[in-house]
Amino acid sequence: MHVHRFEKLWFGASLVLIVAFMGTIVYGAIGPGVAMVGDDGGTIDSTVVANGNFERADNFRAPGVYASSDGEGVEVYVVARQYLFNPGTAQPIEVPVGEEVTFHVTSADVTHGFYLAGTNVNTMVIPGQIARFDVTFEETGEYGIVCHEYCGSGHHTMAGQLHVVPQSQFNATAGGEN
Template identity: 40%
Template sequence: MHLHKYEKIWLTFGFAALIIFLSVVGVSAFHQGHTPAGGLQKVDPDNLESTPPFDKPGVHEKEDGSYEVAVVAEAFGYTPGEIQVPAGEKVTFKVTSKDVTHSFSIVDTNVNMMVVPGQVNEKTHVFRDPGKYLIVCNEYCGSGHHFMSMEIEVVD
């Protein structure tokens, strides 16, 4: 088969455009640590009430002085709905979902996790400045999606 010179150019252009498009989609989907929880700890979403640390959602101080925060997401909110952590300390958020995929995104930080039922996703963050931080759901999860949020109070 004989390809016209311009056809070759357009084929090359089309292929290059496809590669660029896929790269952009890939990079924007996974930048800022917004990664699907792959190969992480698994949990039974129907049994969170008896699965540590989700049996006691909230803030737990660990022996080394850092903090662990267990959060359960479900349509359309988080448990607990409000938490308090100290500024300047390592805070590890462990989140999972009871129902569908949500996200746990702390506004103005690089904490932006997907929350997938059956999986535990975690991220450690140090809040430098005291104040109130808003957590929102960035994954469309249903009619109440836009109202799905919670608040963290960072204290001195």
């Protein structure tokens, strides 16, 4: 089978490009430590979330911002439902700057999205699953939270806010609104 010299060169260059792309991903994961969502958040019965019986869940707590039990960083528990984030919509989620923030996000009804607009904090929120991921905010500021998955006729109203505040102003609020 005859393969033209240019075609062979192109084939080789394509393979180099492909391997280089994968290299950038591996570098991103190992170097800057871009965190991704995996399966370590565990599962949860979505009726437990819908009814607010969080004492019956072993891997989820009542929505709110908690100081980590080991004293380092904070844990944020968020419930998404048609058409609000709790916390986030009625009151902003408040987290301290420069500390590791671990999010646990789940849904009370349908599939939603949880996305800090313009950042790479981005996860699907799927009923029955808990999305768990770590973020460290390097600067104080305010972010919009967007539901980016269609969740029903009021989807476009589903949004919220996250405030990154100086550590001196931060108070963990166990519970949040209910």
